[in-house]
Amino acid sequence: MAPITDSVNGSKIYTPVKQSLPEVDPDDGYGAKRYSYETLVEIANFLLSRVSIRPCIGVICGSGMGSYWKQGSLAETITDAECIPYEDIPNFPVSTVEGHHGKLVFGRLDGIPVVAMQGRFHYYEGYPLWKCCLPVRVMKLIGVKTLIATNAAGGLNPNYKIGDLMIMKDHINMMGFAGNNPLLGPNDERFGPRFIPMNKAYNYEYRQIAKQLAKELNIENLVREGVYTCLGGPNFETVAELNMLKMVGVDAVGMSTVHEVIIARHCDMKVFALSLITNECVTRYDQDDEANHEEVLDVGRMRQDILRKYVTRLVAKFAEVENY
Numbered sequence: 045m046a047p048i049t050d051s052v053n054g055s056k057i058y059t060p061v062k063q064s065l066p067e068v069d070p071d072d073g074y075g076a077k078r079y080s081y082e083t084l085v086e087i088a089n090f091l092l093s094r095v096s097i098r099p100c101i102g103v104i105c106g107s108g109m110g111s112y113w114k115q116g117s118l119a120e121t122i123t124d125a126e127c128i129p130y131e132d133i134p135n136f137p138v139s140t141v142e143g144h145h146g147k148l149v150f151g152r153l154d155g156i157p158v159v160a161m162q163g164r165f166h167y168y169e170g171y172p173l174w175k176c177c178l179p180v181r182v183m184k185l186i187g188v189k190t191l192i193a194t195n196a197a198g199g200l201n202p203n204y205k206i207g208d209l210m211i212m213k214d215h216i217n218m219m220g221f222a223g224n225n226p227l228l229g230p231n232d233e234r235f236g237p238r239f240i241p242m243n244k245a246y247n248y249e250y251r252q253i254a255k256q257l258a259k260e261l262n263i264e265n266l267v268r269e270g271v272y273t274c275l276g277g278p279n280f281e282t283v284a285e286l287n288m289l290k291m292v293g294v295d296a297v298g299m300s301t302v303h304e305v306i307i308a309r310h311c312d313m314k315v316f317a318l319s320l321i322t323n324e325c326v327t328r329y330d331q332d333d334e335a336n337h338e339e340v341l342d343v344g345r346m347r348q349d350i351l352r353k354y355v356t357r358l359v360a361k362f363a364e365v366e367n368y
């Protein structure tokens with residue numbers, strides 16, 4: 045390659061070295077290789093060999109919200125349930141957070157074939173973002189076309205109350221601003237294209253259906269629509285951070301979902317996401333309250349019946365419009 049020279053005095057600046065991209069990503073920054081498409085196909089085939097259900101809708105249960113998939117009430121909600129603990133799935137991460145049980149539950153909600161993640165993976169557990177989202181790609185490979193992601197979040201919008209449900213209409217990818225994105229690295233076109241739009245990430249029709257359903261269930265007063273952001277955690281936010289996020293239009297703050305939605309959209313899944321507001325964000329220095337995980341789990345328990353009913357009916361309505 046020709047050396048690059050200074051256009052004024054002609055002196056040599058540097059001689060570029062011809063480079064080619066590595067065929068496989070050597071390291072994901074955590075000392076591990078990203079899983080190939082083939083490895084994810086192996087995981088998907090493993091799951092398909094273990095269960096008879098062929099789900100078209102995938103549900104990710106947020107902190108505390110997976111508890112209703114447990115014994116007793118699971119049988120009432122997900123019928124024909126077939127459970128696979130994460131540790132039994134080759135190459136699958138394991139859940140390390142209280143309130144995330146660590147199981148895939150295949151079965152039916154209102155007769156519709158679903159797979160539910162009873163426990164998700166968070167960046168703060170030490171998993172790189174691509175690994176946090178690995179189950180979303182696996183869902184895609186087993187036939188899931190619609191993703192319903194739920195999360196627990198702090199309410200930053202001053203009109204939100206503890207126990208409210210916020211339909212996500214958008215997100216701000218704070219971790220992306222800092223250069224961290226689940227799509228970093230070589231792109232495998234078998235999942236999706238290199239560059240993807242995100243302006244329609246949260247399906248408009250699903251959001252309208254969810255608002256209409258809230259009216260039918262008489263929970264309209266609990267249901268909001270807003271913008272979520274994910275910070276990596278595990279610490280909750282400082283007062284200054286929260287005030288900055290409020291200024292840029294964030295309504296709820298959490299530690300997940302954004303990267304899962306990016307991966308779901310990359311492989312052309314339709315997305316609906318719901319935040320349970322588990323605490324009010326502390327935005328003044330004279331406030332005594334402090335965010336804590338126990339409160340998050342308690343509010344999850346408090347709202348579990350409503351959430352179960354709402355999500356179950358949403359599954360049925362989405363399946364109806366999609367002809368699943």
Ligand SMILES: O=P(O)(O)O[C@@H]1C[C@H](O)[C@@H](CO)O1
Nearest residue numbers: 106107195196299300337340
């Ligand atoms: O899995 P989600 O996003 O619901 O969990 C939130 C964020 C942290 O993991 C935890 C904090 O209490 O709840």
Ligand SMILES: Nc1nc2[nH]cnc2c(=O)[nH]1
Nearest residue numbers: 196197198297298299335
């Ligand atoms: N980052 C963050 N995550 C949460 N999850 C539940 N509440 C909160 C919160 O206030 N902040």
